[in-house]
Amino acid sequence: MKPVKVGLLGLGTVGTGVVRIVQGHQEDLQSQVGSPIQIDKILVQNKAKSRSLAIDHDKLTEDAWEIINDPDIDVIVEVMGGIEHTKAYILEALAQGKSVVTANKDLMALHGPEILEQARENNCDVLYEASVAGGIPIIRTLVEGFSSDRILKIMGIVNGTTNYILSKMSREGASYEDVLKEAQQLGYAEADPTSDVEGLDAARKMTILSTLGFRVNVALEDVAVQGISSVSKEDILYAKRLGYEVKLLGIAERQDDQISVSVQPTMVKASHPLAAVNGVFNAVYVHGEAVGETMFYGAGAGELPTATSVVSDLVAAIKNKKLGVGGRQGAMVYKEKKLKSDEQISSKYFILLHVADRAGVLARITQVFAEYEVSLESVLQQPNPHIQEAEIIIITHDANKAAIRKVLDSFGSLDVIRRIKSMYRVEG
Amino acid sequence: MKPVKVGLLGLGTVGTGVVRIVQGHQEDLQSQVGSPIQIDKILVQNKAKSRSLAIDHDKLTEDAWEIINDPDIDVIVEVMGGIEHTKAYILEALAQGKSVVTANKDLMALHGPEILEQARENNCDVLYEASVAGGIPIIRTLVEGFSSDRILKIMGIVNGTTNYILSKMSREGASYEDVLKEAQQLGYAEADPTSDVEGLDAARKMTILSTLGFRVNVALEDVAVQGISSVSKEDILYAKRLGYEVKLLGIAERQDDQISVSVQPTMVKASHPLAAVNGVFNAVYVHGEAVGETMFYGAGAGELPTATSVVSDLVAAIKNKKLGVGGRQGAMVYKEKKLKSDEQISSKYFILLHVADRAGVLARITQVFAEYEVSLESVLQQPNPHIQEAEIIIITHDANKAAIRKVLDSFGSLDVIRRIKSMYRVEG
Known part of the structure; x- marks a missing residue:
């Protein structure tokens, strides 16, 4: 059976893990994709460096283009990191019809749309499971x-x-x-x-x-x-x-x-x-x-969890290629982006205030919330002997972010409030 | 493009959910498998019954064999439940080269090995994600x-x-x-x-x-x-x-x-x-x-989570079929079964005893643990005024199940112990 040929960019801890898994689980992997998987060329920074891994020295290269431009290589696995250079390699690999597996969250967060579009146009996949929460197939x-x-x-x-x-x-x-x-x-x-x-x-x-x-x-x-x-x-x-x-x-x-x-x-x-x-x-x-x-x-990270994710992606990329369904993931981003304004973002908040310890303070504070139509779930006032002030702890009902900001701004001009000690969004 | 034809056994809540998802998400599904998915025949108990679902009446049948034996049908989805009859349908479907998706945990727990072996021999899949923890792709x-x-x-x-x-x-x-x-x-x-x-x-x-x-x-x-x-x-x-x-x-x-x-x-x-x-x-x-x-x-259950799992399996079964890698899952059960004896099963235990409230009781009890080499992580004795006895709460270190049983047996002949109130395995 004709093997699937893989080009590996990077032989650090994750790259080494990928080689180990592909070598050690060949039979399992083959049963999943229907043909052998062979790591054919590996990009390293220094060919002469001695390595713990048993690997054919002829497979190593210091020139990424030698891998990208090799017509025999079907899939690229990118675990070298970096942004601009790496992006150029990946875009060209896709242009040549090679699917790409990457663990590079920075690259995908910054240039994901462009890379996925390139993949879609060339009927290839870019899979990046390992870029988020290494050991979780999210x-x-x-x-x-x-x-x-x-x-x-x-x-x-x-x-x-x-x-x-x-x-x-x-x-x-x-x-x-x-x-x-x-x-x-x-x-x-x-x-x-x-x-x-x-x-x-x-x-x-x-x-x-x-x-x-x-x-x-x-x-x-x-x-x-x-x-x-x-x-x-x-x-x-x-x-x-x-x-x-x-x-x-x-x-x-x-x-x-x-x-x-x-x-x-x-x-x-x-x-x-x-x-x-x-x-x-x-x-x-x-x-x-x-x-x-x-x-x-x-x-969330770690050599083996991350390498395991990369290999699972490699299996998926090969399967898709053989099925002729590569490049569909990029096409899934099809909706127009509409971001909520602060008026539309709603959640509960926790607010801790240090206030003057005298009568009427709580009434003035709750009045500010009422003014901006923020309703309160719970309010607790207690003396704080350390600072000779009172503490007020408030948890609001769902309120929009803009209203909460207005409440806090108003607190700035309220002399009974010594400081807004902290504020947190509340979930669950 | 030639559609993949599916035979559906059962049109209860899950079956109805499956039809809805396959009809409603046709485009998404097609982009995953590379061809349309068509539910071609549906087994029901009563064809005349009126249904909430818009479905071509000609697709309904009360005879399962009409579906199983239809050479045009590629995949069977079984959501009818039951054991013996259902098993016969599935075995024959596999013999005819049809992959099977099922949500039937009772069937898989009782006859899983036989069914998976039949699948393997015929290069077909039996997928059963929905049988365990409906909404979790475990x-x-x-x-x-x-x-x-x-x-x-x-x-x-x-x-x-x-x-x-x-x-x-x-x-x-x-x-x-x-x-x-x-x-x-x-x-x-x-x-x-x-x-x-x-x-x-x-x-x-x-x-x-x-x-x-x-x-x-x-x-x-x-x-x-x-x-x-x-x-x-x-x-x-x-x-x-x-x-x-x-x-x-x-x-x-x-x-x-x-x-x-x-x-x-x-x-x-x-x-x-x-x-x-x-x-x-x-x-x-x-x-x-x-x-x-x-x-x-x-x-863990519910119509939509379960139907969603079934459809994901259907997509996977079709992909495997097209790749020519069906039937590999059955082959994965390849190890000889060796069960641990009670002497080899080790964990921590919580034990709550009601004992006579007098001197020396705790010493006699801890001696029994020592005799069977069960070491203790924590021991708490406290009076229980309601029952005019003392309570002893013990958490052991890792101990084997056989030793714990011997300890409890010995307690039976210890007159200071009024009753073994409860015992739990401890994890985490």
Whole structure:
């Protein structure tokens, strides 16, 4: 039987995992696609470097174009990372009729639509399961499992670093700074943690998930992003006392034809399945019209989970090619994008205020909420002896984002309010 | 393009859902398989019955063989239920080279190996995603997502009725009898709830999941089954106080080549993702060697979730047929079955004893544990004024099932022990 020939771009930890799985599970893989799978050429930075992997030296090359332009190669697996160069390789590979499997979330978040369009035009696939929540088959589930359903909401814990930090703050009552430092020492957070803790990594993944879920080209700049660096241990303590956990949630919602996508620290009701997702784990919660509530939980990263996802995509790409149904995924983004305005984005909010401890304060505050038609679910006032002020904790009913902003603006001119200590979106 | 012709056995709620989805999503489905999908003949009990569905009356038949023996029909979808007759239809359909999609867990749990073998011999598929946890693509995930991994453990909340009952007992402190009665009124439990509450339904599903996960023919009689009818509200209260929830868990484990499969009420640590699965929801937790811990959560049943699963299987069956890779799933059961003995099945246990309230009792009890080499993680003794006796709550370290049984047997001859109030396996 004629083997399927694969070109591999990158031989780091994930690339090595891919080679190991393809070599070690040849029989299983062959039974799935109907012919042998052969990794024919591998792009490396340095051919001379010694490697732990038993691999034919002739297969290595330092020239990506040698792989892209090889007419014998059927599928490209891209696990080298990078944006501009990598994009050029992938676009040309697709132009030559090669399907592509990639683990590159940055590339797909930034240039996904262009790449998928190129794939569609050439009847090829670009599959990228490993780019979001490495060990969870969430993209396949959104595309195949929900193909006959209509997705209403996607909520994701899609960044392991921030979930590790928030879980540990919650469990141990530790401060953000202390836990971040420890996470850096353990290798769970990078030396420059900005991309993770400011929510950018999560936003890229939500771009990908919401594009797939809603069949609309969501761009990174459509996502309202807020990170976790301002989350205090006191906030988490309050949340717990009220029956919530604080999580960095990506939230994508659709109502009729309008969508909104955001990433922010959110209070999640303890009884919601997302509240129990701790440590470096990822989870994606999907609400479909037919299927109802579902959630997919697992490792967000790691060499083997990621390589396993890449190989599953490789199998799917080969199957589609042989069936003559390649390039359909790109075509699935067919709806016009209509973003909700702040007036249309509705949710519950938690607000913690420090106020002067005297009569009539609560009345003045609740009056502001009434003015902007924000109704309240619960209000708790208590003295705080440490600061010689009172604390007021408010949870609103569903309110729109614009009204909440107006309420907070009005608080600025209310002298009885010493400070707006914190505010969180509330879910579940 | 020549359409794929489907024969549908059964037009109840799920069958109607299947027709609706195939009609309503024709374009999406065609883009996945490369040709139109046409439901050509439908088996009903009574052709004359009026139906809500707009369907060509000529397609209906009361004779299953008319569908099975029709050479133009490529795939059979079985949503009629039943065992012996249904099995005969499916075996003959496979013999004629037709792939089969079924939602019939009873059939697959009892005759799965024979049916899958017949499929393999005829290069056809039998797909049955909808038979376990209707809205969760767990079978596809075990077969495809884990194809290059090795599954070590599967734990499932796979029966919605019992999970509804236990969740409600936990949340409201209500008794088993009261909640069961209410569940029956709401239609969440059947008039004769035996199959659900005694764990038989869960055992059938665990038979299916463990067969797939371990590539071994697990039979229903290999599953050690205990139901929830003896779970008291006091047990649940104790569990909560110690940081656990009581869940009816199916547990399938593998160590080297040996497996064990069981269903029993289990105390699950509150921090474990399974502990947060409440109400009629289902969840399956899978621990794979490469991918680590994953969990899949969603609706366990319901017309639309189930029909959605059936249609996804239909798409997969058609794809495999066109690729010429049908019948591989049956071949995946290739390992010899070796069941663990009770001496080899190890876990933690919770034991609640009512004992005489006098000196030296605890010493005599802990001595029995020591005698059978069961070590203890925690021991709590407290007076119980209601019964004028003391209560002793013990959580063991990992201990084998045989040793625990011997300990309990020895307690029978210990006069200071008034009664063994309850015992639970502990997970998480």
